[in-house]
Amino acid sequence: GQNIDQPTEMTATEGAIVQINCTYQTSGFNGLFWYQQHAGEAPTFLSYNVLDGLEEKGRFSSFLSRSKGYSYLLLKELQMKDSASYLCASMDSNYQLIWGAGTKLIIKP
Amino acid sequence: SQTIHQWPATLVQPVGSPLSLECTVEGTSNPNLYWYRQAAGRGLQLLFYSVGIGQISSEVPQNLSASRPQDRQFILSSKKLLLSDSGFYLCAWSALSDGANVLTFGAGSRLTVL
Numbered sequence: 001g002q003n004i005d006q007p008t009e010m011t012a013t014e015g016a017i018v019q020i021n022c023t024y025q026t027s028g029f030n031g032l033f034w035y036q037q038h039a040g041e042a043p044t045f046l047s048y049n050v051l052d053g054l055e056e057k058g059r060f061s062s063f064l065s066r067s068k069g070y071s072y073l074l075l076k077e078l079q080m081k082d083s084a085s086y087l088c089a090s091m092d093s094n095y096q097l098i099w100g101a102g103t104k105l106i107i108k109p
Numbered sequence: 110s111q112t113i114h115q116w117p118a119t120l121v122q123p124v125g126s127p128l129s130l131e132c133t134v135e136g137t138s139n140p141n142l143y144w145y146r147q148a149a150g151r152g153l154q155l156l157f158y159s160v161g162i163g164q165i166s167s168e169v170p171q172n173l174s175a176s177r178p179q180d181r182q183f184i185l186s187s188k189k190l191l192l193s194d195s196g197f198y199l200c201a202w203s204a205l206s207d208g209a210n211v212l213t214f215g216a217g218s219r220l221t222v223l
Contacts (some may be wrong), residue, residue, distance in 0.1 A: 050209070100152050
């Protein structure tokens with residue numbers, strides 16, 4: 001079956017660094033996505049990885065290891081506005097997205 | 110630039126009543142269109158997607174239906190709502206030419222069935 005696993009909730013301190021992990025098992029693989037979703041709002045696109053390695057985009061970076069079925073989202077210099085849920089999604093061989101349940105990130109001052 | 114509009118934002122409906130959620134996209138042609146449902150503590154569930162006018166693929170059997178009467182309009186409907194239909198409904202679009210298939214979501218519609 002197809003499955004995405006990510007932690008339910010994480011807590012971090014303002015100004016610190018946090019890493020949100022995601023493991024995936026999908027029928028085929030056409031890329032790994034991270035989306036940010038603030039409470040009560042729609043998800044917004046953060047990153048897309050299709051090749052192994054680290055993609056850096058400002059304070060956010062995303063890593064992919066296809067052989068391990070593993071990705072992480074790294075958030076640096078955390079700000080209070082980063083408090084949100086982070087959704088991991090894998091695109092399968094039919095180009096359909098399989099979504100994780102999301103990781104709720106709580107930032108404390 | 111492209112924008113996506115979804116309405117209504119919130120809806121409270123009695124069991125057995127009909128439903129109509131609308132979504133329109135501006136600034137692009139022939140988009141892929143999607144309806145998702147998000148339940149608390151669960152991943153986004155794809156309900157329907159469409160690659161063109163009148164072309165609808167259903168992912169999950171349910172009492173919901175979708176229609177695409179125009180290129181940039183996507184409608185989610187039900188004839189008789191169930192309690193289990195409560196949830197946060199999201200419309201999304203992606204560009205046909207985008208190999209990465211990045212989704213842009215509407216603001217969402219929160220449906221409560223009583």
